[in-house]
Amino acid sequence: MTAHERRASGSLASIFAARMLGLFLVLPVFALEAARYPGGDDPARVGLAMGIYGLTQGLLQIPFGMASDRFGRKRVIVIGLLIFAAGSFLAAAADSLAGLVAGRALQGACAVSAAVTALLADQTRDQVRTKAMAIVGASIGLMFALSLVVAPLLVTRIGLAGLFAITGALALACIAVLTWWTPAEPQQQMNVPRGRLADVLRHPGLLRLDLGVFVLHAVQLAMWVAIPALLVQAGLAGADHWMIYLPAVLASFLVMGLTLFPLERRGYLRAVFLVSVGVVALVQVGLLVATPQPTIPALAALLFIFFCGFNVLEASQPSMASRIAPSNARGAALGVYNTLQSLGFFAGGAVGGWLAKHVGFTGLFGACAALMLLWLAVAWPMRAPRPAKSAGEVLASEAQAT
Numbered sequence: 001m002t003a004h005e006r007r008a009s010g011s012l013a014s015i016f017a018a019r020m021l022g023l024f025l026v027l028p029v030f031a032l033e034a035a036r037y038p039g040g041d042d043p044a045r046v047g048l049a050m051g052i053y054g055l056t057q058g059l060l061q062i063p064f065g066m067a068s069d070r071f072g073r074k075r076v077i078v079i080g081l082l083i084f085a086a087g088s089f090l091a092a093a094a095d096s097l098a099g100l101v102a103g104r105a106l107q108g109a110c111a112v113s114a115a116v117t118a119l120l121a122d123q124t125r126d127q128v129r130t131k132a133m134a135i136v137g138a139s140i141g142l143m144f145a146l147s148l149v150v151a152p153l154l155v156t157r158i159g160l161a162g163l164f165a166i167t168g169a170l171a172l173a174c175i176a177v178l179t180w181w182t183p184a185e186p187q188q189q190m191n192v193p194r195g196r197l198a199d200v201l202r203h204p205g206l207l208r209l210d211l212g213v214f215v216l217h218a219v220q221l222a223m224w225v226a227i228p229a230l231l232v233q234a235g236l237a238g239a240d241h242w243m244i245y246l247p248a249v250l251a252s253f254l255v256m257g258l259t260l261f262p263l264e265r266r267g268y269l270r271a272v273f274l275v276s277v278g279v280v281a282l283v284q285v286g287l288l289v290a291t292p293q294p295t296i297p298a299l300a301a302l303l304f305i306f307f308c309g310f311n312v313l314e315a316s317q318p319s320m321a322s323r324i325a326p327s328n329a330r331g332a333a334l335g336v337y338n339t340l341q342s343l344g345f346f347a348g349g350a351v352g353g354w355l356a357k358h359v360g361f362t363g364l365f366g367a368c369a370a371l372m373l374l375w376l377a378v379a380w381p382m383r384a385p386r387p388a389k390s391a392g393e394v395l396a397s398e399a400q401a402t
Contacts, residue, residue, distance in 0.1 A: 001128045004183055008123035009132040011182040012116055015174045017139035019081070022088065022167030023053075023107075024147035025154065033160035039097035049101045054349075056108030058342035065114035065335020066197065069328065073119035073185055077112045077178055081171045084110030088168030092161045103164065110171075113341075114334035121322035121330055122186050126385070129323055130264055134315035138253050141311065145249045148242040200333045205324045208379055209317055210337055212277075214344040215375040216313055219280065219368045221348025223287070226361040227303070230287075234294040244300050252307035260312050269384040273316050277379060279309035281372035288365040323385040 001009065030050055034040045068076040084107055091103025117133075124132045155163060200206055231241055263272050283306040290298045318337065325333030355364040 001124075001131065005124045005128055005132065007181070008120060008183050009135045011177055012120045012123075013136045013139040015077075015116060015177055015182075016113075016136050017143050018170040018174050018177075019084065019110075020140050021143040021147060022170045024144050025151045025163050025166065026160070029151050029155045029160065029163070033155060034097060034100060036160075037094070037097045037100060042097075045097050045101070049097060049104055052101055053104045053108035054342050054346045056105050057111050057113075058339050058346065060109055060111035061114050061339040061342060062197070062332065062335035064111045065118065065331040065333075065338070067331070068115035068118055069331035073115050073122065073331070074178060074182070076115045077119070078175055080110040080112035080115070081175050081178075083107075084112075085168045085171035088164050088171060092164035092168065094161075107167075111335075111338070111342075113338045114331055117318055117322065117334045117338070118331040119182070119185065121334075123183060126323050130269075130316055130319040131261055133319040133322075134256065134260065134311075137311060137314040138256075140314075141249050141253065141307075145242070145246045148245055152239065197329070197332050197336075199326055200329055200336055203324070203333075205382065205385075206321060206333055206336070208382055209321045210340045211378055212313070212375055213317055213337055214340040214347070215371050216280070216310070216317075217341050217344035218348035218351070219284070219371060220310065221345050222352030222355070222364060222368055223284075223306075225349070225352040225356050226287075226291075226364055227299070230291065230294040230299060230361070231296070234296045234299060236296055244296070244303060248300065248304040248307050251304055252311050255308045256311045256315065260315060264316075267384070269316065269320075270382060272312060273320075273382070273384075274376065274379060276309040276312040276316075277372060277376045280306060280313070281369055281376060283309070284365045284369035284372060288362050288369065291361045291365065320385055 030046075034046045034049055039045055064076055064080060087103050087106030087109065089103075090106055091100055094100045094103055117136075120132055120136065121129065151163070154166075158165075228241060231244065236244065260272055263269070283302050286298075286302045286305075290302065318334070321333060321337050322330060352364060355367055359367075
């Protein structure tokens with residue numbers, strides 16, 4: 001990667017990380033702390049307060065992505081981060097569950113994931129795009145693991161309102177990073193005519209990836225309906241679950257670095273991608289088998305294998321989406337992609353809970369395995385995108401020439 005690409009990747013990864021840390025800090029403790037608010041005795045309303053963020057995200061990803069194609073990535077990202085900060089401070093000031101719902105809904109209106117990913121794609125060459133996306137994915141994974149450790153400690157000292165205040169402050173810090181650290185948008189990208197959403201929705205390769213990101217995150221959320229309960233059943237207290245999650249996440253990053261990038265350079269991206277889908281499917285089968293009598297070693301091994309496959313897919317999917325999308329509709333394409341990701345979160349939580357209640361954890365993991373196999377069948381005809389000269393490559397070439 002060139003110095004320009006390292007700067008773009010590092011700055012945008014830090015924006016993703018800071019924003020996601022704010023969200024992740026709240027999630028492990030939200031259900032318990034929200035019950036202390038007036039109206040918090042209604043589990044359905046607590047669930048609404050948690051889930052409404054994903055709903056507003058899903059509704060606004062495409063408009064924000066298309067706006068970034070038309071008005072510029074940075075401008076749209078700043079507006080989104082200001083909305084996110086406002087929602088965070090509204091939730092921090094809330095004195096009832098209704099206030100928390102309003103704050104979470106406003107937080108979700110910061111649907112800038114597509115714009116940030118598109119800006120990263122604009123600033124990097126195809127040859128290093130997956131590595132750049134992996135840096136972003138790794139930063140998000142680390143924030144998730146960190147939140148599992150520090151959220152229970154912080155909430156005892158500053159409460160849920162304090163966590164939301166930290167979230168708002170992190171959003172404002174992201175604006176500073178975007179303004180003073182992230183490189184300027186390539187002029188070539190800003191001056192091209194805007195593409196059409198219809199072109200994105202008719203693209204077979206993009207549609208495969210859209211289905212894939214929906215399935216992957218639906219399965220991830222559905223898994224976590226059952227995983228905490230299985231760990232407790234195996235004898236691990238809830239406060240100690242991070243002892244399983246953190247090593248699994250960190251070790252999986254090492255495996256991804258040793259496999260994905262070298263094999264992609266050798267032309268095996270399609271094979272690595274399909275194997276990773278198969279690995280996640282096999283983990284669901286393993287969890288199905290382990291459910292009647294779960295043990296900590298078995299669950300730890302399965303979670304490590306899951307994160308190995310999951311992280312490869314998290315890095316490679318947005319990279320491929322940005323590479324095969326029309327350059328003048330990249331924001332729209334990634335808007336659709338992130339919309340399906342948000343809807344996957346929503347569906348995984350809602351349907352996963354329904355399955356766990358009506359058919360048990362074995363039925364839940366059986367459904368997840370079937371869904372992953374369906375994705376594998378749909379993805380099988382895929383072809384790895386060919387490298388193309390992007391605005392980031394032109395910029396890097398000009399920088400080297402000077």
